[in-house]
Each structure stands twice: as structure tokens, then as C-alpha cells.
Amino acid sequence: MARVLSQAVLAEIERARARYPRPQSAVLPALHAAQEEVGYLSPEALDDVAEALGLPVTEVASVATFYSMFFTEPVGRHKIRVCTNLSCYLNGCEEILDHLCRTLGVRPGETTADGRVLVEVAECLAACEEAPVLLADEDRHGHMTPAKVDALLRALDREPSATSPTGPAGDA
Amino acid sequence: MSSERAPASPAQMVHLTIDGRPVAVPKGTTVWQAARQNGIEVPVFCYHDRMPPLGACRMCLVEVEKMPKLATSCTLEAGEDMVVRTQTDRVRQAQQAILELLLVNHPLDCPICDKGGECPLQDNTLRFGPGQSRFVETKRQFRKHVRMGPVLVLDRERCILCWRCVRFGEIVAGDDALKGFERGYHSQIATPAMEPVRSKFIGNTMEICPVGALTSATYRFRSRPWDNRTVQSVCPHCGCGCATTLNVRGADLTRTRPREHPEVNDIWLCDKGFFGYEFVGSPERLRAPLVRRDGALREATWDEALGRVADALRSTSPEAVGVIGGARSTNEDDYLLLRLFRGVVGTNNIDFRVETAYPQPTSRAAWGLPVAIADVERADAIVLVGCDLTEEYPILWLRVKKAIDRGAPLVIAGAWEPEVARWAQHRLIHRRGGEAALLRALAGGVRAEDGAAASGAPAEAIRAAADTLRAAPRALVLAGEAALEQPGAERVLAALDELCAACHGAPLGILRGRGNSGGAQVLGLLPDMLPGYRPLGDPSAREAVAAVWGRPVPSAPGRTVRGMLEAARAADLEVLYVVGADPASDYPDARAWEEARRGLRCLVVHELFLTRTAEAADVVLPVLAYAEKTGTVANIEGRVQRQDQALLGPGVARSDAEIFVDLASRLGSPLAVASWEQVFAEIGRMIPGWAEGARLAPPRPGAGAGRDGAGIPDGPLPRPEGALALVAGRRLFDRGTMAARCPGVRGQAGEPFVAVHPEDAARLGLRDGMPCEVRSPRGALRLAVRVWAGVHRGHAYAPRGYDSAPVSVLLDERGPVAVTVRPLGAP
Numbered sequence: 001m002a003r004v005l006s007q008a009v010l011a012e013i014e015r016a017r018a019r020y021p022r023p024q025s026a027v028l029p030a031l032h033a034a035q036e037e038v039g040y041l042s043p044e045a046l047d048d049v050a051e052a053l054g055l056p057v058t059e060v061a062s063v064a065t066f067y068s069m070f071f072t073e074p075v076g077r078h079k080i081r082v083c084t085n086l087s088c089y090l091n092g093c094e095e096i097l098d099h100l101c102r103t104l105g106v107r108p109g110e111t112t113a114d115g116r117v118l119v120e121v122a123e124c125l126a127a128c129e130e131a132p133v134l135l136a137d138e139d140r141h142g143h144m145t146p147a148k149v150d151a152l153l154r155a156l157d158r159e160p161s162a163t164s165p166t167g168p169a170g171d172a
Numbered sequence: 173m174s175s176e177r178a179p180a181s182p183a184q185m186v187h188l189t190i191d192g193r194p195v196a197v198p199k200g201t202t203v204w205q206a207a208r209q210n211g212i213e214v215p216v217f218c219y220h221d222r223m224p225p226l227g228a229c230r231m232c233l234v235e236v237e238k239m240p241k242l243a244t245s246c247t248l249e250a251g252e253d254m255v256v257r258t259q260t261d262r263v264r265q266a267q268q269a270i271l272e273l274l275l276v277n278h279p280l281d282c283p284i285c286d287k288g289g290e291c292p293l294q295d296n297t298l299r300f301g302p303g304q305s306r307f308v309e310t311k312r313q314f315r316k317h318v319r320m321g322p323v324l325v326l327d328r329e330r331c332i333l334c335w336r337c338v339r340f341g342e343i344v345a346g347d348d349a350l351k352g353f354e355r356g357y358h359s360q361i362a363t364p365a366m367e368p369v370r371s372k373f374i375g376n377t378m379e380i381c382p383v384g385a386l387t388s389a390t391y392r393f394r395s396r397p398w399d400n401r402t403v404q405s406v407c408p409h410c411g412c413g414c415a416t417t418l419n420v421r422g423a424d425l426t427r428t429r430p431r432e433h434p435e436v437n438d439i440w441l442c443d444k445g446f447f448g449y450e451f452v453g454s455p456e457r458l459r460a461p462l463v464r465r466d467g468a469l470r471e472a473t474w475d476e477a478l479g480r481v482a483d484a485l486r487s488t489s490p491e492a493v494g495v496i497g498g499a500r501s502t503n504e505d506d507y508l509l510l511r512l513f514r515g516v517v518g519t520n521n522i523d524f525r526v527e528t529a530y531p532q533p534t535s536r537a538a539w540g541l542p543v544a545i546a547d548v549e550r551a552d553a554i555v556l557v558g559c560d561l562t563e564e565y566p567i568l569w570l571r572v573k574k575a576i577d578r579g580a581p582l583v584i585a586g587a588w589e590p591e592v593a594r595w596a597q598h599r600l601i602h603r604r605g606g607e608a609a610l611l612r613a614l615a616g617g618v619r620a621e622d623g624a625a626a627s628g629a630p631a632e633a634i635r636a637a638a639d640t641l642r643a644a645p646r647a648l649v650l651a652g653e654a655a656l657e658q659p660g661a662e663r664v665l666a667a668l669d670e671l672c673a674a675c676h677g678a679p680l681g682i683l684r685g686r687g688n689s690g691g692a693q694v695l696g697l698l699p700d701m702l703p704g705y706r707p708l709g710d711p712s713a714r715e716a717v718a719a720v721w722g723r724p725v726p727s728a729p730g731r732t733v734r735g736m737l738e739a740a741r742a743a744d745l746e747v748l749y750v751v752g753a754d755p756a757s758d759y760p761d762a763r764a765w766e767e768a769r770r771g772l773r774c775l776v777v778h779e780l781f782l783t784r785t786a787e788a789a790d791v792v793l794p795v796l797a798y799a800e801k802t803g804t805v806a807n808i809e810g811r812v813q814r815q816d817q818a819l820l821g822p823g824v825a826r827s828d829a830e831i832f833v834d835l836a837s838r839l840g841s842p843l844a845v846a847s848w849e850q851v852f853a854e855i856g857r858m859i860p861g862w863a864e865g866a867r868l869a870p871p872r873p874g875a876g877a878g879r880d881g882a883g884i885p886d887g888p889l890p891r892p893e894g895a896l897a898l899v900a901g902r903r904l905f906d907r908g909t910m911a912a913r914c915p916g917v918r919g920q921a922g923e924p925f926v927a928v929h930p931e932d933a934a935r936l937g938l939r940d941g942m943p944c945e946v947r948s949p950r951g952a953l954r955l956a957v958r959v960w961a962g963v964h965r966g967h968a969y970a971p972r973g974y975d976s977a978p979v980s981v982l983l984d985e986r987g988p989v990a991v992t993v994r995p996l997g998a999p
Contacts, residue, residue, distance in 0.1 A: 043365050054594065058341075061364035062351035072365075 076118035287384030321368030322919030375446030413807025447916025459823025497753035502803030520730030538870030553644030559652025699730030906973030
């Protein structure tokens with residue numbers, strides 16, 4: 001009796017559940033799949049995940065709030081996370097963040113009024129050699145400059161959401 | 173899973189030194205327990221002895237020789253030759269540091285905190301903490317006192333994140349009601365979106381919360397602990413008979429708390445037990461007798477009211493007098509009821525089973541548990557048939573949960589999924605009426621395919637469950653009202669016997685009866701039984717009773733409740749005496765009751781409130797509630813427990829016992845009764861083993877004894893096209909006579925509803941929350957639709973216990989009913 005999740009996502013959750021002896025192990029992949037479809041983890045989405053895994057919704061919601069990459073409130077369709085840790089700081093991340101926020105008219109942690117982009121400050125994105133670094137949805141972008149930020153924002157318009165189900169993709 | 177280990181043999185003892193004292197404890201004991209067992213107190217917050225250690229709060233640090241750092245004594249297993257010190261400067265400094273850190277974010281709003289005066293944080297700070305804080309920064313702030321439903325108030329600022337409440341929900345209750353949300357500095361106890369907490373046991377988290385983070389909405393600002401008088405009592409609700417302590421301030425019942433009873437409720441209580449006390453102080457309580465004059469009930473003196481009752485009894489032949497009820501009275505009340513009606517009036521028309529139209533003889537199917545409540549957790553497998561355990565006997569669930577944690581599989585069978593279905597290894601959801609076939613298939617008496625065909629439960633699932641049960645050496649079979657309150661109950665009983673036999677002689681518990689049903693049964697408030705489960709038909713038993721009473725006991729068996737109502741309709745029963753019961757709402761056929769009422773010459777009711785039955789009575793006698801009288805009661809395992817008077821009753825209300833004694837005098841046969849103790853002692857002359865604390869378990873005949881009809885196949889329920897088979901179930905939170913007057917229970921009950929399977933809902937055009945009319949051949953109710961996959965297809969589930977919409981309006985004492993469910997207000 002899923003309320004918001006599609007059959008495809010429910011099937012994906014079922015596959016995740018089948019991989020582990022305990023349904024708890026499948027909570028994270030299930031939440032990722034649900035958030036990808038709904039945009040954030042609404043109460044209905046959490047109910048659906050809990051039902052699909054046969055777990056109490058309290059447990060699923062508890063996990064959802066623990067991780068900063070899950071959202072329990074509506075946020076932008078695209079999420080841009082700018083690293084502000086040491087390497088990025090020394091390499092000018094402030095300018096990147098500032099440019100991004102001014103261009104979009106938001107402060108860190110806010111979503112643009114049209115619901116398109118969320119800007120967040122991130123802890124280390126594990127790519128100090130490319131500092132300053134940001135994460136746009138699932139894709140990492142290194143050696144950022146204000147011009148590259150502008151190009152990235154234009155690309156976001158063209159591509160609905162660059163995602164991969166397995167997690168953040170590197171620039172290999 | 174309990175952290176208390178079983179005692180070990182001397183060979184497994186370990187020897188250590190705590191604070192210079194040599195100590196020997198069984199292997200596996202923690203250092204904290206070893207200290208505690210030897211009278212040395214080490215403060216704790218997160219550790220609770222009903223749950224495994226966690227080591228989160230660091231309050232229990234001790235110094236252990238050869239260990240470089242202080243150790244948490246609650247998680248450290250005592251080792252041979254260990255040298256532990258709990259009182260050193262290092263330990264004291266650590267305790268002070270921990271408390272100073274815990275108090276960094278604690279608001280210290282003790283003057284407005286209900287926990288003040290019974291708060292471990294307050295107590296430990298006073299004894300072990302620093303006198304002052306060095307913290308001058310801003311404390312963590314949350315919205316104060318968030319109401320999480322009708323009973324729980326959450327204050328996250330006071331919380332020290334000990335996780336007791338979260339772990340209670342995970343380990344003890346299994347309802348996962350509260351969880352930790354967010355992380356690190358933002359960690360907090362919450363529910364998803366701060367919605368009302370969904371639990372039947374949340375009162376316990378308020379009890380074990382070591383600070384004022386979880387407090388009771390009903391007790392809020394009502395009293396300080398030191399102003400409360402404490403009185404021992406027994407919960408009057410479900411039949412488990414949990415031991416309680418009543419808190420009284422002045423003339424107010426301020427709260428109910430669990431009283432530790434290892435054999436019954438341990439240290440727990442369900443939320444009906446916690447919050448189902450406010451009816452006692454309700455302004456709607458009856459304060460004076462009422463007598464029908466000129467067609468209306470009017471206040472009267474006791475003399476007038478009892479004079480009227482005595483006249484009615486005197487002018488009626490004994491066989492035309494009937495008594496129903498007694499399950500809300502004490503044993504002493506009930507015993508005097510027997511002396512009055514069996515001994516003085518001379519009738520055997522006595523039956524406490526007001527809510528059943530299909531009574532089975534007690535000699536063959538006594539209600540209750542043949543084992544102790546505490547034994548339930550020791551079963552190797554548990555079969556639950558037609559019983560929604562957390563809705564009906566919540567405290568038993570905590571025992572079943574412990575059995576499950578030990579590895580015992582739970583098998584459930586019913587027309588709807590009980591709340592605990594998530595914990596079951598096998599779920600056999602079946603058609604109503606298919607119980608016998610299903611149980612026989614489980615027992616191996618018929619093929620799984622035949623059981624499946626007759627019940628609608630999948631054959632695969634039946635086979636798997638049967639295999640599981642066969643492998644359990646000590647199974648326990650529990651059957652409830654939903655399985656037995658139907659015309660085929662004899663066949664169900666026979667099948668249950670067959671199943672028990674197939675499960676290596678598993679004991680069979682019949683989970684029925686509420687309040688003091690256990691006492692009413694053992695005393696014989698039944699048409700064919702005498703005190704102590706002795707059959708009325710046994711002349712020597714009658715003589716033994718007559719010898720004590722000094723009056724003969726009539727030998728002809730009396731009528732059951734159903735028989736009395738039938739007799740009333742035929743004008744063969746003229747006077748009906750109802751003691752603490754509301755058959756107009758609760759007898760499972762409202763129309764049958766109304767017709768019976770019309771045939772009665774006189775209806776007398778003992779009541780707390782003007783119930784539907786009382787409204788139709790000729791004489792209404794106001795009586796004392798459980799908290800207003802001293803006496804004993806017996807629970808579903810037959811355990812006799814004492815409850816003490818905590819309050820005076822309202823107005824001129826009297827105990828049931830006083831009324832019976834008065835009536836006996838008016839009828840010319842005074843009962844020389846000086847005290848409840850004297851009555852208690854007199855019961856002891858009739859029932860061997862009768863004593864406070866004793867367990868008088870219901871007798872169980874051998875498997876198959878006197879039960880027949882096992883060979884009769886179950887047929888599908890006949891019903892018109894499109895109609896649904898009606899099943900009625902109990903809810904813990906309902907809106908009956910007492911619960912409706914307890915805001916903490918009433919609020920959780922919500923509005924009455926009818927639950928239908930999603931497929932039926934789609935077919936009938938029903939959506940969740942939609943108002944609808946449920947119509948049976950007997951009557952109709954307006955209810956809200958609940959679409960629920962837990963109910964078997966083709967069935968409609970409606971809750972009992974809502975006096976504003978009694979499901980008895982739809983029920984038919986002659987057999988199962990089919991209902992149509994029609995949307996209302998839809999264009």
C-alpha cells in the first residue's frame with residue numbers, strides 16, 4: 001500500500017533487502033532510492049520505506065535524520081555542496097561559495113525560490129588535491145573557479161539530475 | 173532478554189574485592205551488580221536492570237586495579253581477583269565531572285518539573301555532583317514540553333540521552349515508540365515529525381526516565397511526590413491484574429504506578445493501567461440511589477431503593493430472578509452476592525460472562541491461564557489464536573516478547589493481524605469460522621490443503637507453522653475471544669485440544685475475561701458451578717456450601733446470561749439484577765437485550781455511572797469503585813491479590829457487599845458480616861488453598877475430554893453478495909464506561925471505525941477516513957472507514973468498547989452476521 005514510492009523504487013528496495021540477512025542493513029540504500037524519487041524523505045516516503053522493509057517507521061526516520069545527506073524537509077532538486085575544510089579554505093572556497101550564493105540569491109543551507117538548487121556547506125569531500133572542491137548532486141567538481149560555477153549552473157539547467165545509484169562518482 | 177543471570181553453581185563463582193570487602197558472585201555478574209548485591213551503591217543513569225548494559229552515561233565509573241583508566245562498572249564483568257574501588261578521589265572527581273557535563277545542557281528547572289523529588293539526576297547531583305557549575309555559555313534549547321499525544325509530555329532540554337526509553341521500546345515492549353533523532357550535539361529523543369507517540373506501554377518510559385524529560389500529561393502539576401499518599405491496589409482493567417500503587421493527594425487520585433510483582437507485571441504496566449484511573453474522580457459518578465417513579469429515574473434514599481428491590485425479590489419466585497455481572501467487584505462482594513442470591517433468594521441464575529452469547533461450560537473450558545503469567549516467557553513456542561494480545565492482555569505480551577527474544581517462535585492465527593504480527597514467525601490470517609479446520613491442520617489431524625481450503629490461510633504457511641510447532645518441546649497455546657465467541661466454539665475447543673496434544677501436551681490458556689473475572693469464576697458466579705470450581709451437580713459440594721451458609725443451595729442448574737435474556741423475552745424471568753456491567757452496550761446482540769428488557773418486571777443495576785443499562789433500570793444503586801474499597805481480586809491466572817481503599821466514594825455510594833448484606837436483612841436472613849477479612853476467611857473455608865498471593869488456576873480437563881464435534885467440517889460463512897463477514901475485536905484504548913471518562917485513554921482511542929481490506933474497499937468505493945454506514949440484519953452504525961490490509965479479505969473489523977457506537981447493535985446472538993458497508997455523504 002505504498003503511498004508515494006513507485007513500483008520501480010519498491011522493487012529496488014526489495015532487491016536491497018534481499019542482499020542482507022537483516023532488513024536494517026537495507027535502510028540506507030532504500031532511503032537513497034526514496035529520496036531520489038521524491039526529492040526528500042517526506043513522512044509518506046518514510047512510511048513506504050518502513051513498510052517495504054517491515055521495520056517500524058520510527059527506526060527508519062531515526063536513521064534518516066542521522067545522516068546529513070538525507071533531507072526530511074523539501075529541498076532543491078539539485079544539491080550543491082561546497083567543501084569548506086582546510087585545503088579548500090586555503091585554495092579559495094570562500095570565493096566559490098560566495099559566488100554561488102550571490103548568483104543564486106541564497107545563503108548556505110537555503111534553496112532557491114524556484115525550488116531548483118540547494119546550496120550547502122560540506123565537510124571534507126576527500127579530494128584535497130583538487131581543492132577547492134564541490135559536489136553537484138552526485139558528481140564531484142574540482143579546481144573550481146567562479147567561471148566554472150557559472151558553467152556548472154548552466155549545465156544543471158540542461159540535465160535534470162546527474163545521478164548514479166551507487167553513490168558519488170569520481171572524476172577518474 | 174534480561175541482564176540478570178541465572179544463579180551459577182559454586183564452581184562458577186568469581187571472587188573479587190570491592191572497597192576492601194571480599195565478595196563472591198556468580199560468573200557473568202557485572203561489577204555494578206556485584207557492588208549492588210553487597211550493599212555498595214554506584215550511581216547510574218543509563219543502566220537499568222531489566223535491560224542489558226549500555227555504558228552510555230559514564231556515571232558508574234569505578235577504579236579497578238591494573239586498569240589504567242576508570243571503567244564503567246555496569247558493562248564490566250567481574251573477574252577473579254579483581255580489586256575494585258568505588259570511593260576514591262579519582263572516582264569522585266570523575267563522578268563530579270560527569271554530572272557537571274550532564275548539567276551543562278540540563279535546564280535545572282526543578283521547581284517546575286514533575287520529576288522533582290523523585291529524580292535520579294537531582295538525587296545523584298546532590299550526592300555525587302559538584303556544588304556549582306562553571307558553565308556560563310548558552311544551553312541547548314528546544315521547544316519546551318512537547319505534547320506527544322494524550323499522555324506523554326516530552327522535554328528535550330531535560331534529557332541526558334541515557335537511551336533508557338529508546339531501549340525500552342526496542343527490548344522490552346518491542347514497539348520502537350521513541351528513537352534517537354539527529355546526531356551529535358543535535359541528538360534528541362523524538363518520533364517521526366514529532367507525531368503523537370504510538371505505544372501501549374509509554375507510561376513505563378516515564379517511570380524509568382532518570383530525569384524529567386518524559387513526564388505524564390495526566391499527572392502534570394497535580395502533586396509533588398512527597399505530598400502523595402501511596403496505597404496498594406490492583407489494576408481493574410484487562411484481567412491480568414497488574415499490581416499497582418495509587419497515589420492520592422487529599423481526596424484526589426493523582427496517578428497510578430506499577431508496583432513490582434515478579435510473577436505478574438514485573439515492574440511494568442500498560443498505558444490503560446497507567447492512565448485509566450480518572451473515571452474514579454469523574455463528576456459523572458452516581459452519588460445517590462435512583463428509583464424509577466412516573467416513568468423517570470429520580471433520586472431516592474437507600475431505604476426506598478433497597479425496599480423496592482427487596483419487594484421485587486420477595487414477590488418473585490426464585491427461578492424468575494437472575495443475576496449478571498460481578499467481574500468488576502471484589503471477591504468478597506461476589507461471595508456475598510452468592511450468599512444472597514444462591515442462599516437467601518434461592519436462584520442459580522447467576523453468570524458473570526455478560527459479553528458472551530456462546531458460553532462454554534466452565535468445567536470444560538474455564539477462562540484463564542493454566543500456567544503462571546511469569547511462565548509464559550519460558551515457553552519454547554507460542555500459538556496465539558484469535559487474540560489481539562496487546563489490545564486485550566498487554567502485560568502478557570511483554571512475557572511473550574521475552575520468549576521470542578529467547579528464540580521461541582510465535583504463531584498467530586486470526587481473522588485479522590494482531591498488532592504484534594510483526595514479531596510472528598508464522599501468520600495465518602483466515603476466514604472467520606475457519607478456526608477449527610485451521611487448528612486441526614496445524615495439529616496434523618487433517619491435511620494442510622484441507623485446512624487451507626476451509627480457512628483461507630495458505631497451505632504452505634500452515635505446513636511451515638506445523639513443522640515449527642512440532643519441533644518445540646514446551647509450546648503454549650493461547651486462544652481468545654475472537655476464536656471462541658461463535659457457534660462453532662465446541663469444534664474450535666476440540667481442535668485446540670488436538671493441537672495441544674500434537675504439541676507434546678502443551679497447556680491451553682483461554683484468554684477471556686476482564687477485571688475480576690478470575691475471581692468471579694473461581695467463586696462460581698456461574699449457573700452450574702460452586703466456589704472452588706466444584707460443579708453444582710455434585711451433591712457433596714452443595715452440602716459443603718450449605719453447611720457454611722446454614723441454608724440449602726438450590727440444585728437445578730441456572731441460566732446463562734443468554735438463557736436469562738431468552739427467559740426474560742418469554743416472561744419466564746422477571747427480575748434481573750445487574751452488578752457492575754452494561755449488557756445494553758456489551759451483550760453481543762443489542763436487540764436481544766432490548767427485547768429482554770421489555771420482558772422484565774424489574775431491572776436493578778449496581779453502577780458507577782448512568783450507563784445505557786442503568787438508564788433503562790428501575791433501580792440504580794451507586795457503588796464504590798475499586799479504589800474506594802478494600803478487598804481481594806483474582807486475575808486470569810487465578811492469583812488472589814489485595815487492593816486497599818484509597819479514597820472515599822462519591823455521595824452516599826456503598827460497596828456491593830454492603831448492599832447485599834442490607835438486602836439479606838430485608839429478606840429476613842441477615843448475613844453476619846463484620847469485615848471483608850471475615851468474608852475472605854469464610855471463602856477460605858470453601859476453597860482449598862485460598863490465600864492472598866495464592867494462584868487458583870482454572871482446572872483443565874484432559875485433551876478431548878467431553879468435547880466433540882471435531883469431525884464436523886467448517887463451512888464458509890453464508891452471506892449475501894457484496895456483504896462482509898463482521899468480526900468484532902477489543903481495543904486497549906476504547907471508550908467504554910470507564911475508559912471514556914479517562915482523558916488519557918479516551919484520547920488514544922480515537923473515533924470508532926470499521927476496517928476493511930484494500931481490495932474490498934476498492935470494490936465498495938470506500939476510502940480511508942470516509943464516513944460510512946455499516947448495516948447488519950440487526951441494526952446499523954455510522955463509522956469511519958479504515959482501509960487496512962491486516963484484515964482478511966471479505967471481512968469487516970469493528971472494535972468493541974465504544975459506548976457511543978456499540979458494535980453489539982450489529983451483532984446477533986444466533987450466529988455470525990454479514991454487514992454491508994456503504995459510503996455516506998458521497999455524491
